[in-house]
Amino acid sequence: MLPPGPTASIADVPGAGVGHAMVWRDEPDPPAGRGVARTGVTVLDPGGNLFRRPVPAGGAVLNGAGECTGFLSAAEWGLAETPVFLTSTMQVGRVYDAACELLMAEDPGIGTDDVIIPIVAECDDSFLSDARRMQVSAADVATALAAARAAAAASAARAGQPPAEGAVGAGTGMSCLGFKGGIGTASRVLPSGHTVGVLVLANFGGRERLTIDGVPAGRLLPPLPSGHQAEPPAGSCITVVLTDGPLDAASCSRLARRAGLGLARTGSIASHGSGEIFLALATGLRSARGGPPVPGPAITGSGLDPFFAGVVEATEEAVLNCLLAAPTVTGRAGHTSYGLPAGQVRDLLAAAGRI
Numbered sequence: 401m402l403p404p405g406p407t408a409s410i411a412d413v414p415g416a417g418v419g420h421a422m423v424w425r426d427e428p429d430p431p432a433g434r435g436v437a438r439t440g441v442t443v444l445d446p447g448g449n450l451f452r453r454p455v456p457a458g459g460a461v462l463n464g465a466g467e468c469t470g471f472l473s474a475a476e477w478g479l480a481e482t483p484v485f486l487t488s489t490m491q492v493g494r495v496y497d498a499a500c501e502l503l504m505a506e507d508p509g510i511g512t513d514d515v516i517i518p519i520v521a522e523c524d525d526s527f528l529s530d531a532r533r534m535q536v537s538a539a540d541v542a543t544a545l546a547a548a549r550a551a552a553a554a555s556a557a558r559a560g561q562p563p564a565e566g567a568v569g570a571g572t573g574m575s576c577l578g579f580k581g582g583i584g585t586a587s588r589v590l591p592s593g594h595t596v597g598v599l600v601l602a603n604f605g606g607r608e609r610l611t612i613d614g615v616p617a618g619r620l621l622p623p624l625p626s627g628h629q630a631e632p633p634a635g636s637c638i639t640v641v642l643t644d645g646p647l648d649a650a651s652c653s654r655l656a657r658r659a660g661l662g663l664a665r666t667g668s669i670a671s672h673g674s675g676e677i678f679l680a681l682a683t684g685l686r687s688a689r690g691g692p693p694v695p696g697p698a699i700t701g702s703g704l705d706p707f708f709a710g711v712v713e714a715t716e717e718a719v720l721n722c723l724l725a726a727p728t729v730t731g732r733a734g735h736t737s738y739g740l741p742a743g744q745v746r747d748l749l750a751a752a753g754r755i
Contacts, residue, residue, distance in 0.1 A: 401713060402588040402589065402590065402706070402709060402710055402713055403588070403589050404586065404587050404588060404589065404714075404717075405587040405588070405589050405595050405597070407560060407561060407562040407587070408562065408586060408587055408717075409562035409563060409585040409586065409587055409597065410444070410563070410585045410586075410587060410597030410598060410599045410640075410642055411551065411555050411560035411561065411562055411563060411585075411587075411597070412560070412587040412589070412595050412597055413446075413555070413587070413595050413596075413597040413642045413643060413644050413683070414447075414555060414556060414558070414595075414644055414683075415446060415447025415448065415552055415555055415556040415644075415683065416444070416445065416446055416447060416551075416552060416555050416560070416597060416642055417444075417445045417447065417547075417548045417549060417550065417551030417552030417553070417554070417555055417560070417563075418442065418443070418444055418445075418547075418548055418551055418563035418585070418599065419442070419443045419445070419543070419544045419545060419546065419547025419548030419549070419550070419551060419563075419569075420440060420441070420442050420443075420544055420547060420563070420564060420568045420569030420570075420583070421440050421441045421442075421540040421541070421543040421544040421547075421569060422440040422568060422569060422572050423437045423438075423439045423440045423441075423535050423536055423537075423540055423572065424437060424438060424440075424572060425437045425535075429530075430533070434533055434535070435530035435532070435533045435535075435732075436529065436530050436731055436732045436733075437529050437530060437533070437535040437573075438525060438528040438529040438567075438572050438573035438729060438731040438732070439487070439488045439491065439525050439529040439535050439536060439570075439572055439573050440487070440488075440536070440540065440544075440568070440569045440570050440571070440572045440573075441485065441486065441487050441491075441495060441536060441540050441541050441543075441544040441569055441570055442485075442486040442487075442544060442568070442569030442570040442571065442583055442599075442601065443483050443484070443485050443486070443541075443544040443545045443547070443548040444483060444484040444486075444548065444599055444640055444642070445483040445545070445548035445549055445551070445552040446480070446483070446552070446642055446681055446683055447552040447553075447555065447556055447683070448552075448686075449506075449507065450480060450481050450482055450483065451481050451482070451503065451507050451509065451510055451514075451516060451689065452507070452509075452688065452689050453686050453687065453688055453689065454479040454480060454481040454686070454689060455479065455480050455681050455682060455683050455686045456478055456479060456480075456647060456648050456649045456651075456652055456681070456682045456685050456686070457474045457478060457479055457480035457649060457652050457679065457680065457681045457682075458474070458475065458478060458649045458650065458651070458652030458653030458654070458655070458656055458679075458680055459471055459474060459475055459652075459653060459656050459677070459678060459679045459680070460653060460656040460657035460659070460660070460678045461676065461677055461678070462660040462663075462670045462676035462677075462678070463670040463671070463672070463674050463675060463676045464675060464677070465634070465636070465672070465673050465674055465675045466489075466521070466522060466523070466636045466638070466674075466675020466676075466677050467489070467492055467520075467521065467522050467675070468519065468520070468521040468522075468638070468677045468679070469492065469496055469517060469518060469519065469520045469521075470482065470517045470518055470519035470520070471519070471677070471679070473517050474519065474679070475653075477649075478648070478649025478650070478652070479649070480519060480679075480681050481516055481517075481689075482499065482503060482516055482517075482518040482519050483499075483518075483519070483545065483548060484519045484521065484640050484679065484681075485499050485518060485519065485520045485521070485541070485544075485545075486520075486521055486522070486523075486569070486570035486583075486601045486638055487520065487521075487522055487536060487570050488522055488523065488524065488525040488526075488529065488531070488535075488536070488570065488573065489522045489523065489524040489525075489526070489531065490526075490531045490532075490534070491522070491534065491535065491536040492520050492522050494534055494536050494537070494538070494541075495520050495536060495541050496518055496520045497538070498537075498538035498540075498541035498542065499518035499520065499541060499545075500516065500518060501538065502538075502541065502542055502545055503516060503518065519679070521601070521638040521677060521679075522636070522638070522675075523570070523574055523601050523603035523635055523636040523637070523638060523675070524603065524635060524636060525572070525573030525574050525603065526573075526732070527573070527575055527631045527632070527731070527732070527735050527737065528572075528573035528575070528729060528730075528731030528732055528735055528737055529572075529573040529731055529732055530732050544569060551563065562585070563583070563585060564583070564725075565582070565583050565584050565585060565721050565722055565725035565726075566580070566582045566583065566584075566722055566724075566725030566726030566727070567580060567582045567725075567726045567727060567729050568582060568583055569582075569583055570582075570583065570601050571583035571584075571601055571602070571603075571722065571726070572729075573729070573731060574601065574602065574603035574635070575603060575631040575635065575737040576602040576603055576604060576605060576635070576637075576719065576722065576723060577604070577605040577606065577607060577609060577610040577618060577666065577667055577719075577723065578605070578606055578607020578608070578610060578618055578624075578630065578631065579607065579610070579723055579726070579737065579738055579739060579740040580723070580726035580727065580728060580729055580737040580738060580739045580740070581602040581603055581604075581635075581719075581722050581723060581726060581737075582601070582602065582603075582722050582725075582726050583599070583600070583601060583602075583722055584599075584600045584602055584717075584718035584719055584720070584721040584722025584723070584725070585597065585598060585599045585600070585718050585721065586598055586713075586714040586715075586717035586718040586721060587714055588709070588710035588713055588714050590645075590706040590707065590710055591706060592645070592699075592706065594643060594644055594645040594684070594707075595643060595644055596641065596642075596643045596645075596655075596707055596710030596711055596714055597641070597642045597643070597714065598639060598640070598641050598642075598659070598662075598711065598714035598715050598717075598718045599639070599640045599642075599718065600637060600638065600639050600640075600715065600718040600719055600722060601636075601637065601638040601639075602637050602718075602719050602722045602723075603635035603636050603637060604633075604634070604635040604636060604637045604663070604668055604670075604671070604674050604676070605633055605635070605666075605667050605668050605669070605671075605674075606618075606630075606633035607621075607624075607630065609633075609667030609668070609669065610666070610667050611665065611666055611667040612666070612720060612745060612748075612749065613749060613752075613754045614752075614754075615748055615749055615752045615754060617745055617748055617749075618667065620748050621741065621744055621745070621748070622744070624738055628736065628738075629735060629736075631735075631737060632673075633671055633674075634671050634672065634673030634674045635673075635674055636674050636675035636676065636677070637663055637668065637674070637675075637676050637677075637719075638675075638677055638678075638679075639656075639659040639662075639663070639676075639677075639678045639679070639715055639718075640678075640679050640680075640681070641655050641656060641659060641678070641679065641680035641681070641711050641714075641715075642680070642681050642682075642683070643655070643680070643681075643682050643683070643684070643707060643710075644682070644683050644684050645682055645684045645699055645707060646682070646684035646685045646694075646696060646697070646698050646699055647680075647682035647684060647685065647698060647699055647704075647707070648682075648685060648698045648700070650700075651682070651698065651699065651700055651704055651707075652680040652681065652682050653680070654704060654708070655680040655682075655704070655707055655708065655711050656678040656679055656680035657678065658708045658711040658712050658715075659676075659678040659680075659711055659712075659715045660676060660678065661711075661712045661715075662711065662712045662713070662714070662715025662716040662718075662719070663676065663715060663716075663719065665712070665716040666716055666719045666720065680711075685698060723740040724740060724742055724745075726739055726740070727739045
């Protein structure tokens with residue numbers, strides 16, 4: 401096992417910041433109100449001006465029942481030129497529009513020198529949130545982006561704090577492996593001194609598959625209250641990997657693919673209706689837009705093995721962190737997603753000799 405960084409989160413990658421905006425309301429259906437909302441926006445900012453200095457990037461898809469705008473251009477160019485925005489399925493358009501406007505306001509070259517395709521990825525939170533209403537506003541996107549920018553500045557100054565996890569931001573209405581899911585993050589420090597950070601938006605899997613350190617916890621935990629309507633097992637998991645290592649786009653794609661192994665450790669089978677979409681970004685070979693690559697060797701081949709291990713370990717931990725951080729949430733139509741009972745999980749792990 402590789403050690404975590406100081407905050408045990410993606411904030412351990414220098415310059416990385418995460419920001420959230422939660423949309424939580426209990427109103428009548430229109431026209432009297434806006435319905436029930438348990439949704440939001442999360443932004444991962446790798447730091448700096450990504451339009452002027454994009455970062456090497458690559459992606460992988462385990463099961464494609466989902467959406468991530470900007471994925472094709474990142475695959476074609478091997479670059480990410482915007483922060484990563486996460487939200488719920490029916491809100492992608494609103495977040496995309498707001499991202500364009502916010503980023504244009506930051507840099508007058510966007511839309512004149514060249515256009516951008518913001519990276520916006522989604523999971524379906526309609527079990528808890530009313531998806532028939534456009535619940536997210538441009539102001540919510542601005543809040544999340546501003547928080548991510550501030551956190552990125554703190555991280556660059558080596559004063560980063562771990563971001564909130566669980567039912568926050570885009571994770572507000574998500575469920576995972578039969579319990580309340582959402583946002584999770586973790587990090588690993590490699591023998592080379594580089595850091596691998598992972599951020600997940602976890603909204604996948606059935607309770608019977610929940611596995612913790614090899615223990616089939618979902619099958620061993622006491623049943624949920626009678627009459628409980630279980631979340632559908634199909635959902636999605638967006639996984640974003642970030643490292644400060646000197647990796648090129650091809651190596652980023654290889655890193656992204658390993659996120660699926662971390663999900664499998666927790667019980668994911670990437671079911672038919674689930675979107676397991678993975679992105680990896682690396683800041684170590686960052687260069688000016690349109691300029692020559694940064695001089696110096698990239699890490700390739702077997703030199704990537706520690707990065708692979710870091711991705712697998714941190715992805716597994718990030719999913720478990722989101723489960724442990726998320727409380728019970730009741731939302732649309734009285735649907736309830738129950739928080740994972742940490743004390744009972746600890747007892748199961750102790751009985752299995754894991755702790």
